[in-house]
Amino acid sequence: MTNLVRSRMLWSAVxxxxxxxxxxxxxxxxxxxxxxxxxxxxxxxxxxxxxFGFAGEVNFGPTFLIGLGAYTAAILDARWGPPIxxxxxxxxxxxxxxxxxxxxxxxxxxxxxFGLITLVAVLLLQNAIVIFAGVTGGEIGMTxxxxxxxxAEQNYWYALAFLVVCAVILFGLSRSAIxxxxxxxxxxxIGAQALGFNVTKHKLAAFCVSxxxxxxxxxxxxxxxxxxxxxxxxxLGVGVQIIIAAVLGGRRTxxxxxxxxxxxxxxxxxxxxxxxxxxxxxxxxxxxxxxxFPDGLLGNLLRVRxxx
Amino acid sequence: MSAAARLSVRGLTKRFGGxxxxxxxxxxxxxxxxxxxxxxxxxxxxxxxxxxxxIERPNAGSVKMDGTEMAGWAPHRIARAGxxxxxxxxxxxxxxxxxxxxxxxxxxxxxxxxxxxxHVNRRAREIAERVELGAVMHRYPATLPFADLRRMxxxxxxxxxxxxxxxxxxxxxxxxxxxxxxxxxxRSFRAEGRAVLLVDHNVKSLAALVDRALAMxxxxxxxxxxxxxxxxxxxxxxxxxxGKIETRERSRGEVIGKPEILEVEDLGVLYGKAxxxxxxxxxxxxxxxxxxxxxxxxxxxxLFNAISGFxxxxxxxxxxxxxxxxxxxxxIARAGxVQCPETRELFNDMTVRExxxxxxxxxxxxxxxxxxAWLFDLFPILKSRQRQTxxxxxxxxxxxxxxxxxxxxxxxxLILDEPTLGLAPVxxxxxxxxxxxxxxxTPITVLLGEQNVTFALxxxxxxxxxxxxxxxxxxxxxxxxxxxGRGYLETxxxxxxxxxxxxx
Numbered sequence: 001m002t003n004l005v006r007s008r009m010l011w012s013a014v015x016x017x018x019x020x021x022x023x024x025x026x027x028x029x030x031x032x033x034x035x036x037x038x039x040x041x042x043x044x045x046x047x048x049x050x051x052f053g054f055a056g057e058v059n060f061g062p063t064f065l066i067g068l069g070a071y072t073a074a075i076l077d078a079r080w081g082p083p084i085x086x087x088x089x090x091x092x093x094x095x096x097x098x099x100x101x102x103x104x105x106x107x108x109x110x111x112x113x114f115g116l117i118t119l120v121a122v123l124l125l126q127n128a129i130v131i132f133a134g135v136t137g138g139e140i141g142m143t144x145x146x147x148x149x150x151x152a153e154q155n156y157w158y159a160l161a162f163l164v165v166c167a168v169i170l171f172g173l174s175r176s177a178i179x180x181x182x183x184x185x186x187x188x189x190i191g192a193q194a195l196g197f198n199v200t201k202h203k204l205a206a207f208c209v210s211x212x213x214x215x216x217x218x219x220x221x222x223x224x225x226x227x228x229x230x231x232x233x234x235x236l237g238v239g240v241q242i243i244i245a246a247v248l249g250g251r252r253t254x255x256x257x258x259x260x261x262x263x264x265x266x267x268x269x270x271x272x273x274x275x276x277x278x279x280x281x282x283x284x285x286x287x288x289x290x291x292x293f294p295d296g297l298l299g300n301l302l303r304v305r306x307x308x
Numbered sequence: 309m310s311a312a313a314r315l316s317v318r319g320l321t322k323r324f325g326g327x328x329x330x331x332x333x334x335x336x337x338x339x340x341x342x343x344x345x346x347x348x349x350x351x352x353x354x355x356x357x358x359x360x361x362x363i364e365r366p367n368a369g370s371v372k373m374d375g376t377e378m379a380g381w382a383p384h385r386i387a388r389a390g391x392x393x394x395x396x397x398x399x400x401x402x403x404x405x406x407x408x409x410x411x412x413x414x415x416x417x418x419x420x421x422x423x424x425x426x427h428v429n430r431r432a433r434e435i436a437e438r439v440e441l442g443a444v445m446h447r448y449p450a451t452l453p454f455a456d457l458r459r460m461x462x463x464x465x466x467x468x469x470x471x472x473x474x475x476x477x478x479x480x481x482x483x484x485x486x487x488x489x490x491x492x493x494x495r496s497f498r499a500e501g502r503a504v505l506l507v508d509h510n511v512k513s514l515a516a517l518v519d520r521a522l523a524m525x526x527x528x529x530x531x532x533x534x535x536x537x538x539x540x541x542x543x544x545x546x547x548x549x550x551g552k553i554e555t556r557e558r559s560r561g562e563v564i565g566k567p568e569i570l571e572v573e574d575l576g577v578l579y580g581k582a583x584x585x586x587x588x589x590x591x592x593x594x595x596x597x598x599x600x601x602x603x604x605x606x607x608x609x610x611l612f613n614a615i616s617g618f619x620x621x622x623x624x625x626x627x628x629x630x631x632x633x634x635x636x637x638x639x640i641a642r643a644g645x646v647q648c649p650e651t652r653e654l655f656n657d658m659t660v661r662e663x664x665x666x667x668x669x670x671x672x673x674x675x676x677x678x679x680x681a682w683l684f685d686l687f688p689i690l691k692s693r694q695r696q697t698x699x700x701x702x703x704x705x706x707x708x709x710x711x712x713x714x715x716x717x718x719x720x721x722l723i724l725d726e727p728t729l730g731l732a733p734v735x736x737x738x739x740x741x742x743x744x745x746x747x748x749x750t751p752i753t754v755l756l757g758e759q760n761v762t763f764a765l766x767x768x769x770x771x772x773x774x775x776x777x778x779x780x781x782x783x784x785x786x787x788x789x790x791x792x793g794r795g796y797l798e799t800x801x802x803x804x805x806x807x808x809x810x811x812x
Contacts (some may be wrong), residue, residue, distance in 0.1 A: 016349050178424040180412050188399040190363055193383035197417045
């Protein structure tokens with residue numbers, strides 16, 4: 001029974017991915033553009049869910065990691081102009097190092113302090129970018145000389161392929177033995193320790209994985225948009241959106257985070273004609289889902305299964 | 309002196325702030341031996357278990373396994389060295405089946421092993437069968453009865469193949485038949501040559517199972533020996549029963565004609581799957597002092613929380629003729645039922661005076677001043693400590709403050725839940741005096757919950773005994789020792805009934 005349902009979830013994901021792959025043949029470049037951004041957000045949210053849903057640590061600053069990756073790639077490209085893949089890999093690495101510098105001390109703290117430290121980290125990064133405006137472009141942001149492609153279709157393919165690869169890795173990880181240990185560490189740290197698991201080690205590893213995926217996705221977003229700016233990759237508001245997307249889709253589901261991200265970005269875009277009210281409506285909608293379905297879209301389906 | 313001991317504990321000491329929770333505790337457990345660690349609520353026995361597991365760090369002392377010093381290690385290291393623990397409360401993962409939980413316990417602490425070894429699956433099934441979970445191993449924890457959740461905790465401990473097993477309250481919340489199967493499981497640990505430490509508040513429930521027992525009270529060891537010896541030990545009997553039970557004559561006439569202020573009828577409370585209260589009925593008349601005695605886990609706090617409107621219940625609770633069902637906790641408190649909880653719930657960062665002022669927040673200025681003066685009269689120590697923060701008070705002073713704060717609310721019915729918990733005898737005397745004066749000078753009605761009978765009886769007009777969620781005895785204090793004294797300590801027959809020499 002379990003396996004059947006589990007594979008049903010997997011097959012739905014495959015079906016959705018195939019459907020998404022056919023989109024370039026029948027929707028406009030405008031919609032493809034929206035979805036491209038949504039897919040990168042999907043990766044942000046999945047990486048965040050690995051930390052929150054599995055390791056049980058609330059990272060209020062996903063944009064710290066994303067911003068590190070994005071700005072590293074952008075600065076590298078603008079200054080020295082190595083090939084784009086090199087910039088992207090460098091973005092992932094710097095996010096990893098930054099994440100480690102942040103998490104090693106922060107994970108020693110208990111309760112809400114980890115979350116608070118991640119929050120402060122975002123503000124620090126934001127300030128650093130503004131202070132070193134000569135290098136980073138400051139509040140206005142910086143343009144990068146290279147972009148991945150000028151074709152909307154091409155960009156869409158890159159984003160979709162990247163999303164699928166990340167989803168397979170992160171989902172696989174969450175269902176592996178390591179994912180199981182991570183869940184136990186997140187939900188009952190003392191219980192997990194009593195079973196001989198070094199909880200800090202596993203949480204740190206989860207943070208590293210989350211950091212690399214966030215950093216790489218952030219770097220790729222830069223080469224899609226052609227710019228890196230505080231308001232698109234560092235601002236706290238962006239982080240909040242990522243968190244809402246993950247919670248909306250369903251905590252501890254990984255794949256749900258993609259649904260949440262696509263919903264948020266697409267809804268935000270389609271409600272744009274509403275003008276100022278646009279963000280308000282999207283936020284209210286998200287709030288309603290979180291209030292009435294705290295397990296999120298996908299989480300509710302799984303919950304039904306637990307009760308059977 | 310005991311190079312052969314599997315687990316050897318010496319001079320173990322743990323302080324929490326000013327409170328010494330565990331003081332110079334030492335014992336050995338051999339391979340294939342079961343040691344029972346007993347003591348009333350708050351005696352520090354659970355802390356000892358946590359110190360061995362590394363969940364708390366000892367301030368002093370040594371914990372050696374096969375001669376290797378483990379004191380100060382992180383819990384996961386101690387676990388890998390061969391110590392397993394069965395927690396009293398399980399916190400299962402909701403999206404994993406029983407079998408997956410057992411597999412989790414079989415996994416190595418590795419960051420690169422993505423998939424479990426094939427033998428893990430087979431081993432997990434074997435363990436599930438062994439703890440009688442074979443039929444439900446593919447189910448989710450949320451659908452399991454309480455006993456099966458505890459079996460799953462056992463299974464996780466077994467999966468680690470520990471040399472030393474620590475079991476917290478092995479029989480709490482289990483039926484007689486379930487307890488029997490757990491006892492058999494624990495005996496099989498002994499047969500396999502594991503060293504077993506059982507922690508329980510009740511001597512009797514472990515008597516049939518343990519090779520030796522060690523009794524603790526207020527963090528110190530008070531007796532060690534066979535279960536029989538410990539049970540017959542004078543100090544142990546005094547701790548559980550109180551030495552001499554004093555009863556005070558009070559003319560029953562003054563309360564007997566009064567109307568009933570609290571009527572509890574057929575009260576039932578379920579915590580998930582565990583039945584905490586089962587058809588309990590209780591009556592309190594106006595101006596009466598009623599004691600509800602029962603061991604830790606009998607259901608006293610649950611009963612009080614039901615009256616205060618904190619937990620959902622079946623049955624009826626009437627206060628002053630009014631049905632309390634559907635009223636919020638705040639409304640019930642305003643109606644005059646004020647509970648002084650076991651955990652005290654003081655505002656620790658506020659001063660004594662601020663705590664009291666908050667209790668009397670709704671009173672008029674003049675009344676509040678009067679009330680405050682009266683309370684300082686009742687608890688003089690609080691007057692001198694007005695400006696101290698509650699955190700800096702000793703345990704006894706905190707308890708007095710908690711009671712005083714409850715009294716600031718001018719309750720019609722004061723519920724005191726385990727006021728003596730963790731307090732030294734000298735403080736008990738002060739508290740006892742204050743209660744007596746309270747009784748003499750005010751028409752207040754008191755419902756007192758206690759496991760310390762010596763403290764509960766002297767003030768009481770009437771006594772109820774609560775056991776396993778049921779009222780098993782009701783009567784006046786003078787007949788308590790005659791009818792209940794012995795049975796109280798040795799309640800809950802688990803396993804084979806033991807033949808004790810009857811004490812006249």
